[in-house]
Amino acid sequence: MQLTGAQIVWECLVRQGVETVFGYPGGANLPIYDAMLDYPVHHVLVRHEQGAAHAADGYARASGKVGVALATSGPGATNLVTGIATAYMDSSPIVCITGQVASRFIGYDAFQEADVTGVTLPITKHNYLVTRSQDIARTVREAFYIARSGRPGPVLVDISKDAQQASCEFDWDAAAPRLPGYRPDLSALPSEYQKAIDLINSAKRPVILAGHGVMVSGAMNVLQELAERATIPVAMTLLGIGGFPASHPLNLGMMGMHGEAWVNHAIQEADLLLAFGMRFDDRVTGNLKSYAPNAKKIHVEIDPSEINKNVKADVALVGDLRDVLVTLLPSVEGGDRAEWLDHINEMKGDAAVRDIQNLPDDGHLYAAHVINDLWRLTGGEAIVVSDVGQNQMWAAQYYRHNRPRSHITSGGLGTMGFALPAAIGVKFARPDEEVWVIAGDGGFQMTLCELATLAQENIKVNVAIINNGFLGMVRQWQEFFYERRYAATPLLSPDFCKLAEAYSHTAVRVTQRSQVRDAVEQARAELGTVVLDFRVEQEDSVFPMVPAGADLHAMIRRPTSSVLVETGADVGKR
Amino acid sequence: MQYMLVAYVEDKPGVLNRVSSLFRRRAFNIESLTVGHTDQPGVSRMTIVVDADEMEIRRIEANLYKLVNVLRVENVSSTPAVTRDLALIKVAADINTRAQVMQLVDVFRARIVDVANESLMVEITGTEDKIEGLIEVLRPLGIIEMVRTGIVAMTRGSTTVTVNPPLVPARVPEMTTA
Numbered sequence: 001m002q003l004t005g006a007q008i009v010w011e012c013l014v015r016q017g018v019e020t021v022f023g024y025p026g027g028a029n030l031p032i033y034d035a036m037l038d039y040p041v042h043h044v045l046v047r048h049e050q051g052a053a054h055a056a057d058g059y060a061r062a063s064g065k066v067g068v069a070l071a072t073s074g075p076g077a078t079n080l081v082t083g084i085a086t087a088y089m090d091s092s093p094i095v096c097i098t099g100q101v102a103s104r105f106i107g108y109d110a111f112q113e114a115d116v117t118g119v120t121l122p123i124t125k126h127n128y129l130v131t132r133s134q135d136i137a138r139t140v141r142e143a144f145y146i147a148r149s150g151r152p153g154p155v156l157v158d159i160s161k162d163a164q165q166a167s168c169e170f171d172w173d174a175a176a177p178r179l180p181g182y183r184p185d186l187s188a189l190p191s192e193y194q195k196a197i198d199l200i201n202s203a204k205r206p207v208i209l210a211g212h213g214v215m216v217s218g219a220m221n222v223l224q225e226l227a228e229r230a231t232i233p234v235a236m237t238l239l240g241i242g243g244f245p246a247s248h249p250l251n252l253g254m255m256g257m258h259g260e261a262w263v264n265h266a267i268q269e270a271d272l273l274l275a276f277g278m279r280f281d282d283r284v285t286g287n288l289k290s291y292a293p294n295a296k297k298i299h300v301e302i303d304p305s306e307i308n309k310n311v312k313a314d315v316a317l318v319g320d321l322r323d324v325l326v327t328l329l330p331s332v333e334g335g336d337r338a339e340w341l342d343h344i345n346e347m348k349g350d351a352a353v354r355d356i357q358n359l360p361d362d363g364h365l366y367a368a369h370v371i372n373d374l375w376r377l378t379g380g381e382a383i384v385v386s387d388v389g390q391n392q393m394w395a396a397q398y399y400r401h402n403r404p405r406s407h408i409t410s411g412g413l414g415t416m417g418f419a420l421p422a423a424i425g426v427k428f429a430r431p432d433e434e435v436w437v438i439a440g441d442g443g444f445q446m447t448l449c450e451l452a453t454l455a456q457e458n459i460k461v462n463v464a465i466i467n468n469g470f471l472g473m474v475r476q477w478q479e480f481f482y483e484r485r486y487a488a489t490p491l492l493s494p495d496f497c498k499l500a501e502a503y504s505h506t507a508v509r510v511t512q513r514s515q516v517r518d519a520v521e522q523a524r525a526e527l528g529t530v531v532l533d534f535r536v537e538q539e540d541s542v543f544p545m546v547p548a549g550a551d552l553h554a555m556i557r558r559p560t561s562s563v564l565v566e567t568g569a570d571v572g573k574r
Numbered sequence: 575m576q577y578m579l580v581a582y583v584e585d586k587p588g589v590l591n592r593v594s595s596l597f598r599r600r601a602f603n604i605e606s607l608t609v610g611h612t613d614q615p616g617v618s619r620m621t622i623v624v625d626a627d628e629m630e631i632r633r634i635e636a637n638l639y640k641l642v643n644v645l646r647v648e649n650v651s652s653t654p655a656v657t658r659d660l661a662l663i664k665v666a667a668d669i670n671t672r673a674q675v676m677q678l679v680d681v682f683r684a685r686i687v688d689v690a691n692e693s694l695m696v697e698i699t700g701t702e703d704k705i706e707g708l709i710e711v712l713r714p715l716g717i718i719e720m721v722r723t724g725i726v727a728m729t730r731g732s733t734t735v736t737v738n739p740p741l742v743p744a745r746v747p748e749m750t751t752a
Binding site: 125 | 583591
């Protein structure tokens with residue numbers, strides 16, 4: 001079958017099961033866009049290419065399938081960069097297809113030419129420059145295979161305009177991936193399994209550290225089985241949230257910089273850490289020298305380069321997490337760890353209740369209120385896409401997720417502006433689910449142009465802006481570590497309600513606790529997107545907090561004067 | 575400490591860039607890096623010498639393996655191996671000093687590959703130490719120009735490494751929202 005390169009792109013995408021792509025057309029990818037009209041793929045026109053990459057990323061995180069972003073050459077492609085780096089840091093499988101100037105112009109500084117494979121080399125799992133139409137099929141197949149296998153990640157395919165236009169024979173079967181150097185499926189040595197089993201069965205104070213790998217490998221059920229059989233409490237990384245039900249008695253909650261005190265104390269006092277699909281990021285460990293000093297570490301990880309990178313593993317099990325846990329499970333003995341659990345519960349105290357529903361309304365609106373109410377009113381069933389900063393940490397602390405792939409956020413790169421475009425991808429991946437964006441007034445303004453995409457696509461994503469008039473997390477650091485010198489953190493925002501209305505969305509401003517319920521219920525009831533502008537307390541901070549580089553147990557606790565003390569979330573009063 | 579890695583890579587455009595970019599990005603120090611063809615079509619071989627500690631060299635190895643175009647990495651630092659470096663050295667030598675240079679070249683089993691009125695070009699192959707030794711004694715006579723290839727290495731004995739592991743099909747991550 002003779003096809004143009006552009007047609008081959010779509011033939012391949014359709015065969016990979018792609019139904020939705022996110023993109024922006026331009027001169028160098030015109031042939032791809034022209035051919036698109038003949039294929040059963042829905043194209044979502046974003047308002048900035050960064051939004052396309054985030055949307056593809058959100059789609060991938062919500063579905064486990066590969067997300068696809070399209071952009072033209074030069075500025076189109078460089079606008080993808082932040083989104084690609086975000087996906088890279090969080091191991092999210094996306095394929096970006098960019099147009100490139102015709103091959104005879106490459107290297108001659110042609111109009112809208114940029115060295116896109118050069119630019120994205122360190123932030124992609126792999127990338128390609130294709131200048132011949134007969135190479136497109138194999139390259140696209142390889143790109144999908146690489147993106148979703150092993151430790152997933154972004155792959156970029158840069159296709160010159162002449163390769164899109166030229167015709168050649170298309171043979172799908174002959175274009176199978178040929179990747180002799182790529183080994184995504186590694187397995188651990190049997191001797192390592194035995195060591196791991198011995199450590200687990202003899203541990204007195206074990207803690208499971210569940211990361212993003214739980215979702216990626218689909219290990220939720222076997223993780224729960226293992227935790228229950230051996231009675232091991234489970235702490236989660238930011239991206240691990242949802243990998244273990246928040247309502248489960250063995251759930252500890254989030255660990256690390258803004259993890260609750262009892263979680264970090266449990267880790268510091270543990271005699272065994274079972275690190276499942278996580279990478280000991282600095283936000284999780286604090287000072288490495290004093291991290292879990294008495295604990296042996298079992299590290300289960302698909303990427304061998306993560307083993308011994310930050311924390312020395314006593315036992316390393318390289319491989320797919322679910323496979324490893326399935327292998328381990330039969331040998332794991334039922335453990336009576338009542339003493340250890342009692343100790344943790346004692347540390348928790350009544351903080352575990354976290355009941356802020358019955359707080360006296362003192363006229364102030366706190367972000368914790370808002371998110372807690374949102375959690376209750378949505379029955380904990382919504383997919384929450386959070387942005388970056390205080391809003392992200394509050395969302396992680398107060399919205400309790402029982403399902404995997406229901407908490408979506410930019411963890412590793414910490415990309416402000418991620419939430420809104422990512423939520424568009426999430427909604428396309430899971431159209432029947434309730435999707436909420438939680439964003440700050442700063443991050444929301446970085447990508448708010450995607451409100452137009454929501455309107456054009458006529459899809460519903462509710463947006464909760466946690467509006468405190470500051471770049472809140474930076475302000476918090478300035479308060480704690482820079483003597484409240486608020487350099488460039490006070491933030492003037494437009495009237496978000498008028499703005500949302502300009503994009504034909506409904507908008508509600510909320511300034512009192514008493515208005516939260518009605519606003520959320522209205523947002524849920526309306527057919528279209530609703531933007532809620534929550535005017536929260538301006539100088540509220542996220543607690544507890546482990547200062548960057550400090551010991552994990554050295555937390556800044558909630559000040560006793562804070563209204564949050566009454567939430568019972570303050571563990572300091574034990 | 576100095577470590578030596580041998581890497582087999584696919585002979586494709588940009589692979590050298592990927593490897594060197596990795597070293598730059600992860601802040602590893604390259605002392606020497608050489609690339610050349612192998613007896614297998616489509617496969618190039620790199621010899622990389624780095625200054626690192628044991629943890630670092632493991633990280634380097636693991637990160638090299640992550641590059642899709644890297645077929646095989648072998649740490650030959652503690653394996654008996656032959657290592658060679660080649661240098662071309664242009665030395666100032668007129669009619670009065672020429673004999674002296676030629677004598678030194680003889681001692682080091684190097685070769686004169688070009689003779690001019692005011693200079694000689696010396697070619698020397700050997701270990702780094704041997705080449706350093708020759709440079710040291712030629713320096714007082716006036717080195718005009720010098721070029722070195724960097725180190726290549728091969729393990730001793732008849733064994734070798736396979737560079738073509740079979741392609742393993744990946745398990746497609748399932749939709750896991752239940």
